Amino acid sequence: METLSALLDPRTVAVIGASDEAARIGGRPIDYMTRLGFQGRILPVNPKRKVVQGLTAYESVAALPETPDVAIIAVPASAAAQAVEQLAERGTKAAIMFSAGFAEMGGEGVAAQEAMLASARRHGMRLLGPNCLGLFNVRSGFFGTFTTSLERGPPVPGPIGIASQSGAYGMHLFGLARDHRLGLSCVVTTGNEADLNIGHMIGWMAQDPGTEVIAAYAEGIRDAESFLAALELARRNRKPVVMMKVGRSAVGSAAARSHTASIAGDDAVTDAVLAEYGVVRARTTEEMLDIARLATRRIYPAGNSLGVLTISGGAGVLISDAADAIGLPMPEMPEAAQAALREALPFCAPQNPVDCTAQALNDLSLVGRFADALVQDGGYQSILAFFTHAGGAASVAPRLRAELKAVRDAHPDRLFVLSVLADPHLVEQFEADGFTVFEDPSRAVVAIHAMGRFGDAFAVPPRETPVAGAAVALPATTPSEAEAKRILGRAGIEAAPERACAEVESAVAAAEAIGFPVVLKILSPDILHKSEIGGVLLNVADAAAVREGFALLMQRAAKAAPDARIEGVLVAKQLSGGVECILGVHRDPVFGPVAMFGLGGIFVEILKDVSFRRCPFGEAEAERMIRSIKGAPLLLGARGRPPADIPALARMLSRLSAFAHQAGPRLSGIDLNPVFAMPAGQGAFAADAVIDIAENDA
Amino acid sequence: METLSALLDPRTVAVIGASDEAARIGGRPIDYMTRLGFQGRILPVNPKRKVVQGLTAYESVAALPETPDVAIIAVPASAAAQAVEQLAERGTKAAIMFSAGFAEMGGEGVAAQEAMLASARRHGMRLLGPNCLGLFNVRSGFFGTFTTSLERGPPVPGPIGIASQSGAYGMHLFGLARDHRLGLSCVVTTGNEADLNIGHMIGWMAQDPGTEVIAAYAEGIRDAESFLAALELARRNRKPVVMMKVGRSAVGSAAARSHTASIAGDDAVTDAVLAEYGVVRARTTEEMLDIARLATRRIYPAGNSLGVLTISGGAGVLISDAADAIGLPMPEMPEAAQAALREALPFCAPQNPVDCTAQALNDLSLVGRFADALVQDGGYQSILAFFTHAGGAASVAPRLRAELKAVRDAHPDRLFVLSVLADPHLVEQFEADGFTVFEDPSRAVVAIHAMGRFGDAFAVPPRETPVAGAAVALPATTPSEAEAKRILGRAGIEAAPERACAEVESAVAAAEAIGFPVVLKILSPDILHKSEIGGVLLNVADAAAVREGFALLMQRAAKAAPDARIEGVLVAKQLSGGVECILGVHRDPVFGPVAMFGLGGIFVEILKDVSFRRCPFGEAEAERMIRSIKGAPLLLGARGRPPADIPALARMLSRLSAFAHQAGPRLSGIDLNPVFAMPAGQGAFAADAVIDIAENDA
The missing domain is CATH 3.30.470.20 (ATP-grasp fold, B domain)
Structure with missing residues (x-):
């Protein structure tokens, strides 16, 4: 983690290939860091200039006045290897490699990447990239990136960390986050992942005090160990991870392979692994950012349930549909509480969704009363309140805010989400009161559901210790069915009673001992898919049928697989009723x-x-x-x-x-x-x- | 349709219960119409005032100087019935009833609503509502509504019509549309649907020259005939209908019933009916508005296919996943076209998604070249181009626009969608060039897919004429199995060979004639679910077994249903292999x-x-x-x-x-x-x- 902190939160950064022009690849990081207030020291390296963008430049790595924590390598691939060697020798802890032209090109590029990695490893230097857009740390102002996405404005500081294998998509995420005012702690893109991968980045964020929520984008996981360790650390530290793992579809997988040299893996396996660690897999970018945004409230209700307060019956139905579709429970309000609400407002519908009708807008104390009933009587972990444009109306908003805030403040452990249409300044006020605002209630439901899944994952202990199995000795080659069953039998995995019989009369005896009806199967280490050659006979009813069957199987095997070693026939109990x-x-x-x-x-x-x-x-x-x-x-x-x-x-x-x-x-x-x-x-x-x-x- | 045009596009409107205060229910329509420029004449009715909001007021319906096309009824339920009677007598064509307190209250409310409807019908006056938020027509400035959602700003004129059973949700849709600058032709809410329902409204929009796209929100369909006729008219006129039909879930259906007196129907049936008419069912509000927005381009490609141009491989994978998940085909580019693109840009990935990489940003003519290849060589009906923040960068945008516009203009029949992050004025420019811009490419894919579904629906003729069946004569009561099969047999629906046998020896003879094995079933008009009482015997192998089985069935029937009329036993062929x-x-x-x-x-x-x-x-x-x-x-x-x-x-x-x-x-x-x-x-x-x-x- 110390080395990774040198990478992600350095005090001194060298820029190899530093450019005086702010718009060039070697100029952008210096421009961003000087403009956006990097708190550490920048050491430009340029053999041709004494000054780069107003900073003293050095002609070589050797000439640097101190060993940098991290170096940004912005020179072509041909010069990058030498820079890595020099930096590593000098004791630089990590390098961010913008340079392209390595493994993503195949052939010689793969070899060049491996050689460079070996030279870095000899000195214990870590590499991010090559072929990456770099990273930035919002808190310290460290912008080790040449992305153009910062041109439209700097990030908003906050607790969300973004890790992405794709540079362009990682910066697309950043651009969206900035446009929607989501606060970020850092953004990292990992490119070719010669050394450091997305697992390492998630792992660093999982222990970074400035990061509370992790949003990750991956096309393929290269290393299970670092990835799973990172997810486990995040879970232990109660930091939710929301992830897009693309390449679900066949066509998507093909594209993933051509993009980086990614191993897309089996999507169902990825699903199972992510679910095990409580990672919520987002289907779309929008969903990922919605979930990350709500997660910054740090309220993760285990055993989540949803109570809905609405001024529109229609919206209530729509929200119920959305909750049902995703599996978020909406239990009914207790009878007594329903009766009390009906007394307060005769034409309300107090089951859940609780429809206080537009009537409540004429007496806003009713809104407070109803919200309080949802929390106290309903006991819902999460509350979604739908006020649409009424929540944004000047005549309603101030009193509505006061009523809702009183309930919110009295129950800081509950998750409160509002669906209102309001001008941005008013949305900010609701947000400051502790409500997360979603224009679309369906999107709110998806995000609320994710908070519960995080809570459930944080609540369970790591997976139980598996049963200790006996030592396993695999044979040298693929075993026959009978041998396979014996091997598994030693591990406690039971097969139907059966006997391997080399010749016909022992098969008859075996069948009589096991009891009719039996199954006969050809027995050969060379025939894996017996039924394809007609090598399985079911419901063999008596001794005569066993004799007939034995002969038939020998004949079929000889015809279909003349070179196969035939060990005889397996006689097994015919199971039924299971x-x-x-x-x-x-x-x-x-x-x-x-x-x-x-x-x-x-x-x-x-x-x-x-x-x-x-x-x-x-x-x-x-x-x-x-x-x-x-x-x-x-x-x-x-x-x-x-x-x-x-x-x-x-x-x-x-x-x-x-x-x-x-x-x-x-x-x-x-x-x-x-x-x-x-x-x-x-x-x-x-x-x-x-x-x-x-x-x-x- | 003429009557409905009087309702939706009147020249003269009376306001019953007109108020001088702009913020009151009877004041808002007048306020909106005067401020937003209603092109017709407003006739306030108020027995206590000579002038209302600067307009001459009339003391009664009788005192009106002319018969209005439509009347807005904004008086309490107790006075509404009389107003309806007077208006109908005077020959008013339609009334918009804000008044609540009718069928939604149950009991007397139901009776009052029916009485009012009857009095309107006597004179041929149509009713919208009661208990509705009314409607507005953007083109004519007719605002027959008391919604507060207009306080935050007027609608943007355009081709989308909104029809909603729920008033609050309909106006929520309007508010969203306005905030996102979606152009509207009209918004109608139907409330209790005493007379006019959502089908009538869709039908009117289907023939309204100002409406090109219809977005509808429903909780339950009350009248199949008007609804299906409207959908068929919309299809014939090539006007896409995108619809939210809520109440999918059990809990949702319960809420729908409590909201209005809606019949939620079976959701799977609704799905089948909507699919038949080419209506796209939106899962969320956001999806509905996305689809409506893209539909305003009026490009509905039958046999849709998607070509993707991207500067990010990651985005390409994500888009492929989204297209695969929804079933939108993304065929590969032809080999020759791929080779040509590889020649133009060696490190591109030209299959589809076509990744022109960030390299193309250095030579934007490549973007034009690639886009043209997708259209001409790939032949895709729809193109989605992902340029993220690069598309919004000042250094890139002007040339990018020019390159894309040239391709766009040369192929006006294709659907072009851009995913860029850009400032609003630049987004407007792209939109003016003929591109619909989506921040999130996944949302774009869903909307593009919907355009193809509309195109497919417009391309097919109405459902084929069904086979003409024989006249059907149903018996007076639920028939026995044998009788049921005879009835269906006359309609050409074949049953397995079988005979009804009143006594045991005829059963044996029947079985011998049909051929063993047979099935025996108890034969009784009073026993519907025979297997529950053990009334079915399978695989009856010979005459002895038939005799045994006959006796057993008689015994079981006598025990389980002593009062049932037993007609004997049905002997049927035991089918196998199907x-x-x-x-x-x-x-x-x-x-x-x-x-x-x-x-x-x-x-x-x-x-x-x-x-x-x-x-x-x-x-x-x-x-x-x-x-x-x-x-x-x-x-x-x-x-x-x-x-x-x-x-x-x-x-x-x-x-x-x-x-x-x-x-x-x-x-x-x-x-x-x-x-x-x-x-x-x-x-x-x-x-x-x-x-x-x-x-x-x-």
Whole structure:
């Protein structure tokens, strides 16, 4: 963090390639810092000039009178490597590299970036960029950036930190924030992320006393460790993180790859990871800034609920729809409180939304009375009051403010949001009173909901310690089904009773021991997808059918995969009466092994009704995963079925996650498909198992 | 329409209850009209004053020097009825009733409203309201409203008409439109809708030459006929309708009922009806105004596609995500065009989004070149260009405008949208050049998508003529299953082969004739839900099992429903190999019979994966309905199944819709559940049928 503070909050900054012209890349940072009052020392480096923009310039890094905390490198790529070397040798803690022409160009650019990084690392110097627009720290006036977006005006100081991989979009965010008077602590763009990445930047903000709210924009996460550590630190410090992670769509992912060399990752995995850390994923820029703005109130109600006060029934309905759509509860007012309000104002509608009607504008003490009832009787954590243009009318506003402020001041723990149409000066007064003002009530609902999600995330302890699994020894190559089941069996993951049988009469004996009907499956380490070659026979009813089936499978295998090693046939109990599920693991390139749960068949293949979690996790988390899919009612006893054995299913899923975690990077994936979740108390059994080994990494 | 023009565009207006005080309900319309330049004549009626706000006042309706086109009634409910009677007698064409205290109060209010309506109707006078905020016509300066929202400034004239059931929300919309400089033609609020409703208002706007775009807000539709006729007229006249229909959620619907005496209807039905007429349903106020604003360009591209020009790769990804999420296609640029752009600017990313990078800002002719390539080579109907703050920079804007305008002017048929951060005067210049400017590119994508939906709706002819069904004769009471199938069979809706058998040996004979296995079902007009009492036996394999089953059903029926009339047992073919579907009809209180299609079982019950259409409709429409559900792949041959007989299914659904349409209001509902869609060429058969008769209406 000290090194990062040298980068983000330096006392001395060198500018390599300093220009006397304020509009050039090497001139803009000096211009911004001198005009906007940088509190530290600026050391321009320019071999051709003694003075740059009125400041003493130095001809080289060696000639600098002191070692800078940070250096801004604004020279072409060809000269940048040497500058990095000289700065690093001199003990500079960090460099901000504007220079383009590195990894984003591919080929030689990648090699040049790596060489430069190596030379920085030898001396412990950190790099931001290359190919970035830099950063700025509003509090200290440090403007290590050449963005033109500052031309239209400086930032408004405040508690929101912005971290963006994209330079242009990061500065678009800054421009929007400035235009809408959102207070910022710092803006950082990370460009190629040769060294420092968006995780490091979020992590620094998470411990920066000047930053209370973090807004991040990313196209791909390069390093799970720094990213997750940063999110965990932010959560521990009760700093909400709102994030746009773009590249959701196929077309979006393609664009993300061509933009920087980003790994877009699987969007569903990203969703699961962000949700786990309480990060709210914004769908649009507007939503991100709305959420960041409301978050600056620092009121994060766990178990959020919404009470609505309105002078328009129509707006009340609209707000109810919006809250319902996003899952923000709007419980009814208690009966007694409703009766009291009806007594105060006969034609009000006091359920929730509480419609005090335009009548209340004739006697504004009613507004105070109603607002107080929402807080005290309704007990809502969040209040949204809709007054539209009436709240902005000169005849109404002063008394309305006084009534609302009295309630607001008496309940500083509640979140109060107003939807009014008013002139800017009046909006500022409402804001100063402690209300956040949204023109559009639907946008307010989305932001209020996010505050509750932050509160819930801050309230839960970090994820429970996962079950300790047995040591995992993976075979050298992808194992057969039977072997896969044995390996998983040692980790406590149960399969349906079965026996591997090399020849036909042992298969008959096995079937008789297990009990008819049975399933017969071809047994080969070389045939992964048995059903595709007709290698699975269901409902085999008696000994004769076993003999017939055995022969049929041998024949099909010989035809479809003549080179496969055939070890015989697997005889397994035919399970019935359970619910077909799928449990799986796949290795995400960023977040490592990720477990998946879904119902079998069409639910996975057509409806994509599945949930994901980073491995490992405990049984409680596994149960949440199971219950989170849309088809969960089918496991809970819908349509007259008996409820399934959820605890057994959760145990299996948690054990699978621990197994995947301990198996290391050679494990590419696991498929348990189907798993039969039997009726409550009767367990869950994998009817098939595939373990995929990455043989190249062995 | 003439009468409505008297209401919305009068030459002479009487104000009943005219007040000399500008801030009173009876004073505001006069104040607004005199200050804002009403082009017609104002006739104040006030028994106590000779002059009101400088205008000659009249002591009664009888004393008026001429018959007004419209009267504003601003007296209490107690005096309103008499005013209506006098005005109607005098031949006034319409009245705007501010007065509250009618149907919204229930009880006597309802009766008073009906009496008043009857007296108006006797003389052919139309009523707006009561309990409404009135209306205004921007072009003529007719302000028949007492809203306070005009205090903060008058409307900006323009082509958007606003119709709202809610007064307060309608004026909230007006306030937003004014604050954001959206040009309006008129604003109408309909209140209790005793007579004129939101459909009438949309219909008037659909033929008003001054209105090009219609924005509507509704809580419930009272009259399908006027509403649908208005939507059809708007479509025919190529006037887009964007609508908020609130009350989507359960809680929202409850609030809607308590607000006015609205019928919220079924939200899925509303969705289907609006989609059919090409109405775009906005989720938020902001979205509604965004769409209305872009629609004023009057460019509605059928078969819309989006080309994106950006100087930020990050923004390109974000826009791709937004387009993908809403279903707006972004096809790639042709290969040759990509190669040409790469030649012009080596480090561009020319697929689509087309990233010309910040490099293009150094040579703005590149922007023109790239924009032209998107239009000419890409052929996109809509172009979104992202220039963020660079588009607002003084050093860039003039040349950027010139480059973009040249392309814009050469292609007036294309929709051009800019996302820039710029000062208001520059935004106005871009707008004057023919670009609609959105700060947030995600909002732009939603609005652009809506323009395509309008274009598609304008391009299709009205719904095809439905199949002509046979005359329908419903029985007096709810028929038995067998009778229901016979009735539907006459309409060409096939059931599985079956026979009704009064006694056991005829059941055995029927089963042998139909072929085993069969299904046995208890046959009784008094038992609607047979499976609930164990009244259905599946897979009955032979004659002995038929005898056993017959006895068992008789026993179960006697126990569960001792008073039921038992007609015997239905013996039906046990269908297998088909896909289970559900076809149904329910009678929507507003839109009449509505057909539903879904897959059987869990798809309907848990996933609610169904589609709706107003009856009647043809087979092509039925097939669109079938294909629109998420689980449709299951019918099209997913998971190795044979594709189902979609034409037979569509035929059945269309015939069902024609049957329901012809059956009239005594038909409460129909359930065909399950229907087996057999493999292609083998038909579709109802395995069960329930026809529900509304016996009260008989």
